[in-house]
Each structure stands twice: as C-alpha cells, then as structure tokens.
Amino acid sequence: xxxxxxxxxxxxxxxxxxxxxxxxxxxxxxxxxxxxxxxxxxxxxxxxxxxxxxxxxxxxxxxxxxxxxxxxxxxxxxxxxxxxxxxxxxxxxxxxxxxxxxxxxxxxxxxxxxxxxxxxxxxxxxxxxxxxxxxxxxxxxxxxxxxxxxxxxxxxxxxxxxxxxxxxxxxxxxxxxxxxxxxxxxxxxxxxxxxxxxxxxxxxxxxxxxxxxxxxxxxxxxxxxxxxxxxxxxxxxxxxxxxxxxxxxxxxxxxxxxxxxxxxxxxxxxxxxxxxxxxxxxxxxxxxxxxxxxxxxxxxxxxxxxxxxxxxxxxxxxxxxxxxxxxxxxxxxxxxxxxxxxxxxxxxxxxxxxxxxxxxxxxxxxxxxxxxxxxxxxxxxxxxxxxxxxxxxxxxxxxxxxxxxxxxxxxxxxxxxxxxxxxxxxxxxxxxxxxxxxxxxxxxxxxxxxxxxxxxxxxxxxxxxxxxxxxxxxxxxxxxxxxxxxxxxxxxxxxxxxxxxxxxxxxxxxxxxxxxxxxxxxxxxxxxxxxxxxxxxxxxxxxxxxxxxxxxxxxxxxxxxxxxxxxxxx
Numbered sequence: 276x277x278x279x280x281x282x283x284x285x286x287x288x289x290x291x292x293x294x295x296x297x298x299x300x301x302x303x304x305x306x307x308x309x310x311x312x313x314x315x316x317x318x319x320x321x322x323x324x325x326x327x328x329x330x331x332x333x334x335x336x337x338x339x340x341x342x343x344x345x346x347x348x349x350x351x352x353x354x355x356x357x358x359x360x361x362x363x364x365x366x367x368x369x370x371x372x373x374x375x376x377x378x379x380x381x382x383x384x385x386x387x388x389x390x391x392x393x394x395x396x397x398x399x400x401x402x403x404x405x406x407x408x409x410x411x412x413x414x415x416x417x418x419x420x421x422x423x424x425x426x427x428x429x430x431x432x433x434x435x436x437x438x439x440x441x442x443x444x445x446x447x448x449x450x451x452x453x454x455x456x457x458x459x460x461x462x463x464x465x466x467x468x469x470x471x472x473x474x475x476x477x478x479x480x481x482x483x484x485x486x487x488x489x490x491x492x493x494x495x496x497x498x499x500x501x502x503x504x505x506x507x508x509x510x511x512x513x514x515x516x517x518x519x520x521x522x523x524x525x526x527x528x529x530x531x532x533x534x535x536x537x538x539x540x541x542x543x544x545x546x547x548x549x550x551x552x553x554x555x556x557x558x559x560x561x562x563x564x565x566x567x568x569x570x571x572x573x574x575x576x577x578x579x580x581x582x583x584x585x586x587x588x589x590x591x592x593x594x595x596x597x598x599x600x601x602x603x604x605x606x607x608x609x610x611x612x613x614x615x616x617x618x619x620x621x622x623x624x625x626x627x628x629x630x631x632x633x634x635x636x637x638x639x640x641x642x643x644x645x646x647x648x649x650x651x652x653x654x655x656x657x658x659x660x661x662x663x664x665x666x667x668x669x670x671x672x673x674x675x676x677x678x679x680x681x682x683x684x685x686x687x688x689x690x691x692x693x694x695x696x697x698x699x700x701x702x703x704x705x706x707x708x709x710x711x712x713x714x715x716x717x718x719x720x721x722x723x724x725x726x727x728x729x730x731x732x733x734x735x736x737x738x739x740x741x742x743x744x745x746x747x748x749x750x751x752x753x754x755x756x757x758x759x760x761x762x763x764x765x766x767x768x769x770x771x772x773x774x775x776x777x778x779x780x781x782x783x784x785x786x787x788x789x790x791x792x793x794x795x796x797x798x799x800x801x802x803x804x805x806x807x808x809x810x811x812x813x814x815x816x817x818x819x820x821x822x823x824x825x826x827x828x829x830x831x832x833x834x835x836x837x838x839x840x841x842x843x844x845x
Contacts, residue, residue, distance in 0.1 A: 307390020310571030389517030537719025554719030606763030786821030
C-alpha cells in the first residue's frame with residue numbers, strides 16, 4: 276500500500292490521547308517484540324498506525340541495591356502490586372490444577388514500551404526445521420501419556436527463513452553458526468573474544484564430543500558492556516524492539532504511540548473494522564477505531580482481551596482454546612563449578628551454545644546456552660529454595676535470619692562458576708491456560724491467573740536433559756539450581772495458538788483470528804509449540820510475516836511467503 280493512500284493523525288491528536296473521531300488503518304495493541312515489528316512493517320507500507328501501550332514511559336535510571344538487600348527481598352517479601360513499575364502490575368496468580376487454590380508469585384513479564392524485549396537476555400536464535408514440521412506426542416517416549424494438542428506449525432521453516440534473516444540484521448545479531456544445523460546460514464556479526472575460562476569450557480565440550488558455537492545474541496558489546504540480563508539497557512547496547520524497530524517510525528511520525536492506554540475490549544464496527552475501548556490509569560475511557568487490529572499484548576494478556584470481548588463471539592461464547600494450550604519452557608539453570616580459577620570469569624558471559632541434545636531420539640529437549648550472568652539474589656534464593664524442598668521442609672523459615680551468611684557464601688560459590696541455562700520444550704495441553712481473575716490495580720487490565728501443571732512426560736525429559744548435561748561437562752561438577760519442572764514464567768506462549776482448523780486453534784496461518792476478518796495476533800500467543808530456544812527472534816520474524824501479509828491484502832496483492840517484503844508474482 277502506498278503512503279499516499281493512508282492517512283496519519285497529526286501529533287496534537289496523538290498527544291491529547293484522542294482518536295475516537297479518527298479511523299486508523301491499523302491499531303496495534305502492545306509495543307513488545309511482536310507489536311513493534313508489526314507496527315514498523317505496516318507504517319513503512321504507508322498505513323496510519325497507532326500503537327497502544329498500557330504502560331507509561333519508564334522511570335529514569337535504575338535503583339541500585341546491594342546483593343544482600345536484593346536477596347532478602349527475594350526470600351522474605353510477599354509479592355506486591357506495583358502499578359508504576361516495569362513488570363506486570365499485579366502478582367501472578369498460579370495454581371497447578373483447576374480445583375486448586377491460587378497462590379501469588381512475582382510477575383516477571385515486563386509492562387513497558389518495548390515489552391519484555393527491554394529486559395530479556397537478547398538471545399536471538401532461529402528455531403530448527405524440525406520445530407516447524409514435527410508434531411510431538413508424548414506417548415512416543417512415555418506410553419500412556421496424555422495427548423498434547425497438535426503442535427506442528429502451519430508455517431514452514433523455508434517460509435520463515437527470509438524473515439529470520441531480516442530480523443537478525445535489524446537486531447544486529449552476533450555469533451557463529453551451529454555446525455550441526457545445515458539450515459543455519461545466518462549472516463551474523465563477529466562476536467567478541469571470550470575469557471580463558473570460557474575457552475577452556477568450549478574445549479572440554481569438544482573433547483566430550485559436543486559442538487559448541489558462539490551464541491546468537493543482539494548485543495553490541497560497547498566498551499564496559501555488562502550485557503544487562505534481566506534489566507533495561509540504558510546505553511542502548513542491547514537490542515530491543517522499541518529502539519531497533521519502533522523508535523524510527525515514531526520519530527518520522529509514520530506511526531504513533533499512545534502510552535497509558537489499556538484495552539478493555541474489542542467490538543466489531545457495523546461499517547467494518549473494530550472499536551477498542553481504551554482506559555487510562557486514571558480511569559478515563561475513550562474509543563479508538565481501526566480498519567484492522569493487531570493484538571500483541573503478550574501471551575498472558577492477549578487472550579484476556581479476547582475473553583473480555585464477548586461481542587466478537589457467537590452468543591458471547593468465547594472458544595475454550597482462547598487462553599488454553601499455555602506453554603512456558605522448563606528453564607533449567609545450572610552452575611559448572613570450578614571451571615576456571617577462583618576469580619570470577621571476565622569478559623562476555625552470554626557466549627556459548629550447543630544443540631547436540633536439541634532432540635534426543637524421539638524426545639524434544641533444548642539448546643544449552645550460557646546464562647550471561649553471575650550469581651544473583653534471585654538465583655541464590657532459588658538455589659536455597661530447591662535445597663529446602665529436597666530436604667522436604669519447603670521454604671526454610673530460618674532463611675530470613677541467615678540470609679546474610681548463606682547469601683554471601685552462595686553468591687561467592689556461584690561467582691567462581693560459569694552458569695548455563697536451557698529452555699526445555701514445553702508441550703501444549705488444553706488444561707494449562709490463562710484466565711482473568713478480577714480487576715488489576717491498573718484500570719482496564721485484568722488480574723492474570725494461570726493454571727499450569729508440569730506433566731510426567733516433561734519431568735522425564737527434564738531428568739534426561741540433566742543427565743546429558745552432566746556428561747557434556749564432565750569431569751566438572753554440575754549443580755542444578757531450579758526445582759525440576761518449574762516453569763519459566765517469563766516465556767509464556769501458545770494461548771491463541773495458530774493452526775489449520777478453528778477446531779484446534781484460535782488463529783489461522785496468516786495470523787488472523789478465525790472468523791474475524793482484520794483481527795490478527797502476532798505475539799507468542801500464536802506459537803503451536805514452544806521450541807527448544809528463546810522465543811524472541813521467532814516472535815519478531817513471525818510478526819514481520821503476518822504484517823507483510825496484512826499490507827499485501829490491503830494493497831490487493833497476494834502476500835509472498837519468502838520474507839522478501841514484496842508481493843508474490845504469479
């Protein structure tokens with residue numbers, strides 16, 4: 276679609292928060308990895324594009340606390356609401372079964388312009404061909420196991436390849452190719468040199484028959500880079516969706532961003548398109564209208580918006596799969612003890628990966644990768660919690676009294692080690708889901724309630740992966756720091772799953788919600804499977820693919836499936 280055929284409200288309209296009198300070409304809900312990418316593609320194609328972000332701009336700077344102070348907060352404090360913070364404003368409600376009681380846990384999903392890409396680790400690896408083609412069913416490795424939802428993708432690796440390439444260039448991904456993957460033709464920036472400790476570990480992995488490579492990361496490694504794992508990078512060294520994709524569109528005024536704008540619900544317009552009821556933190560509401568709506572509010576919030584939109588569904592009955600099929604990854608974390616000298620490893624830390632055990636026989640496992648951080652209060656508290664559970668006494672009450680002693684000892688132990696992690700593939704089950712449970716402390720948002728149970732087949736695969744990691748790093752000692760099967764709450768996926776039929780999915784292969792022309796989803800909600808890697812690059816690539824399809828349809832052309840940015844020519 277040419278720029279002359281789309282209209283753009285002036286800056287005053289956006290600044291005032293108005294918009295009900297204007298019909299936007301596209302409204303994008305959320306400015307995270309999926310939303311920012313979709314907005315950039317659509318605004319560059321000439322569509323008037325408004326991005327609605329529920330958060331306000333972030334606070335300036337960072338609050339510095341000592342290690343011990345952070346550790347005390349992690350162990351001792353009850354999760355509390357923080358409507359002005361950078362994470363989801365309410366504690367997450369979590370239970371293991373539908374008949375169980377919810378318990379509050381800290382929310383780790385970001386709520387900030389740029390979404391979780393502002394605080395992620397910038398691991399930006401491609402999925403493998405098998406991730407798209409294989410329908411994993413657990414009875415193949417555990418006879419009698421519950422059937423998972425269909426999890427082969429309705430999109431092929433070859434259709435995604437071009438979008439992966441463009442996303443890698445945009446996010447300035449550095450690293451080296453996976454020697455085991457013949458499809459890995461990524462054109463990556465050269466990574467920085469590693470420390471002697473990391474080089475020694477790579478040699479050990481190779482001696483044990485593994486094939487390590489330099490992790491694919493979106494970090495520029497400017498002088499003094501700290502890699503900023505789990506927090507915002509104030510130097511813009513770490514690639515995020517806001518700075519790499521959306522900021523230029525806002526600066527050029529091809530797109531508009533409205534913050535403090537939570538979408539309560541979506542309703543169809545009689546004349547075509549959709550109305551969105553938007554509420555500010557002060558409780559003020561207005562209506563924004565668009566020809567097309569792109570949902571990118573994250574896999575825990577996008578389905579809640581659809582659940583709060585009964586007018587979209589026949590007789591107001593929201594399909595059960597909206598919110599169902601929730602996946603998280605089992606994000607294991609482990610320390611390789613005494614891998615080098617007794618001083619902390621220096622230089623880049625998010626450096627090594629290997630995929631020798633990405634698939635083990637008939638089981639999907641994961642990529643092993645450097646964690647990119649030294650011993651943290653969160654890690655120490657998780658380690659202590661795991662030790663307590665191993666002893667059968669739950670969270671030790673005495674931890675509040677001995678935090679200083681244990682924290683000092685444990686952090687010193689971990690700082691002499693090298694930390695690795697993995698994202699073990701989680702399979703989709705209809706019973707694992709997200710729903711709303713009342714109102715949030717922020718008007719317009721719902722309280723996020725998760726029902727999630729780690730099935731026996733996942734625990735079986737997790738145990739197998741741990742055994743393989745001990746073998747891979749032998750003779751070094753490996754200390755696992757997380758409870759077996761504990762979900763990685765920062766990687767929600769699959770709650771508006773993509774498929775080939777409305778009977779088994781919420782969205783079609785083109786990203787549209789079944790039965791709703793002009794309504795799309797581009798965040799990790801659409802993932803049919805969770806992959807064995809960090810989801811960020813796949814979210815970005817898929818959002819580009821869907822957005823180009825939207826632009827091509829609006830222009831009256833057939834979208835191309837090769838990621839070239841041009842309509843296909845017969």
